[in-house]
Amino acid sequence: MTVTSVDKDFDDLTLTLIADFDAPVERVWDLWADPRKLERWWGPPTHPATFERHDLSPGGGVSYYMTGPDGERYGGWWQVTSADPPKSLEFTDGFANDDGTPNPEMPTTVVTMQLTEHDGGTRMELRSVFDSREQMDQLDEMGMEEGLKQAVGQMDALLAA
Amino acid sequence: MLIYNYMVVDELTDEAVDDLFHALADATRRDILRRSVREEPSVSRLAASYPMSFAAVQKHVAVLERAGLVTKERRGRERIVRSDHEAVRRARRVLDQLETAWRGRVDRMSDLLEEIADPEDPTTGGRDT
Numbered sequence: 001m002t003v004t005s006v007d008k009d010f011d012d013l014t015l016t017l018i019a020d021f022d023a024p025v026e027r028v029w030d031l032w033a034d035p036r037k038l039e040r041w042w043g044p045p046t047h048p049a050t051f052e053r054h055d056l057s058p059g060g061g062v063s064y065y066m067t068g069p070d071g072e073r074y075g076g077w078w079q080v081t082s083a084d085p086p087k088s089l090e091f092t093d094g095f096a097n098d099d100g101t102p103n104p105e106m107p108t109t110v111v112t113m114q115l116t117e118h119d120g121g122t123r124m125e126l127r128s129v130f131d132s133r134e135q136m137d138q139l140d141e142m143g144m145e146e147g148l149k150q151a152v153g154q155m156d157a158l159l160a161a
Numbered sequence: 162m163l164i165y166n167y168m169v170v171d172e173l174t175d176e177a178v179d180d181l182f183h184a185l186a187d188a189t190r191r192d193i194l195r196r197s198v199r200e201e202p203s204v205s206r207l208a209a210s211y212p213m214s215f216a217a218v219q220k221h222v223a224v225l226e227r228a229g230l231v232t233k234e235r236r237g238r239e240r241i242v243r244s245d246h247e248a249v250r251r252a253r254r255v256l257d258q259l260e261t262a263w264r265g266r267v268d269r270m271s272d273l274l275e276e277i278a279d280p281e282d283p284t285t286g287g288r289d290t
Contacts, residue, residue, distance in 0.1 A: 002271045006260055010252040015259050019267040023274040031270050037277075041269035044262075109259075124267075128259055 004123075013130040021122045025115045028122045029086030032056070032113070042066075047074070052100070056083050062091070063100050077102050081110075089113045093128075107131070177229070177257060184228035189213075190221050194244065197231050203239040229253045 007016040021028050031037045035054040043049035047066040054062050062078040075096030082090045090113070095106035112127040184190055189211060196202050208218040222242055225231045234241045 002267050003264055006264075008253075008256040008260065010256065013252060013256070015256050015263070017260070017263050017267070019270075021271060021274055023278070027274060027277075028270070031273060037273060040273055041266050044265055126263065128263070130255070 015126075015128045017126045017128075019124045019126070020118060021124065023122055025117055025122045026086050028115055028124060032089060033085065049076075056080055056085070056089060058083050063096060065096070065100075073098075075100055078111075087115055180224075180228040181230070184224050184230055187221070187224075189218075190225055193218075193221055193242065194225060194230055197225075197242045198244040201241050201243050203236075203241055204233070205239065207242065 002019050002021065004018045004020050005016075006018075008014070009016075031041065033056055035051040038054070039049050039051055042051075042064070043066045047068050049064050049066045051062060051064040053064075056062070058080055060080045060083075062080070063075070064077075065073045065075045067073055075098065076093065077096045077100070078091040078093050079102075080089070080091045082088070090111065092108050092110050094108040095103045097103045108131055110129045110131065112129075114125045116123050116125075185194075192211075193207055196207070204219060204222060205215070207222070208215040211218055222231065222233065225242075226233060231242050231244055234243060
């Protein structure tokens with residue numbers, strides 16, 4: 001069991017997750033700091049991420065895209081607000097347009113990540129906060145839309161069979 | 162970025178399903194739920210209608226609350242029990258998806274750490290090529 005606790009605050013729209021890793025702080029930090037390693041865990045196996053720009057210094061930024069099973073691309077960006085290697089990182093995570101520029105109409109979340117030594121390993125505390133309820137509603141609607149599209153796609157496949 | 166959650170994960174977590182089934186597996190709780198949908202009763206009014214203590218009724222309400230089926234709302238001196246309204250449902254759905262995404266990430270991080278572990282020198286890492 002790596003995830004030690006999860007707390008969801010439905011009023012403050014915050015997810016707080018604590019995970020313990022059996023590795024030193026520097027190595028866990030490296031999973032964030034080395035884009036080639038980050039690529040291996042950020043996206044799920046069906047939607048691997050490719051990081052094109054990766055600068056974790058304060059004021060720096062990251063741009064990436066995830067590739068779906070049919071080759072469709074979904075762009076994303078981080079704006080790094082604070083970084084204290086190998087202990088903490090704070091960034092805003094958002095959606096990008098096709099050309100990689102931030103899409104201001106899409107919701108963002110603020111992610112705060114902290115690494116501390118714990119029981120001979122590393123504890124990662126992660127907080128992810130939606131910046132407003134409107135934006136969260138927007139995400140939810142998109143999710144439902146996506147779900148609907150998926151369901152329709154499955155129906156098409158069934159009908160074609 | 163979260164969008165893939167909606168393409169990959171649109172199911173409740175196992176834990177959420179357990180909470181839901183547990184909440185609905187009790188006749189008193191099912192009755193409280195039915196009444197909350199219809200009339201928005203207070204906790205004290207609910208407590209008066211079942212042959213059990215106020216604390217026991219509160220406990221039942223808490224189980225329903227954890228499963229996302231009802232919310233408690235303070236109205237004057239009373240605690241009103243309402244069936245889960247849309248805002249709470251949405252918050253729950255989106256945060257559940259975010260949780261699922263992060264649990265997947267943590268699993269992959271953990272696997273990766275194991276894969277790149279260097280038994281000679283555990284502080285170096287990075288020998289993944």
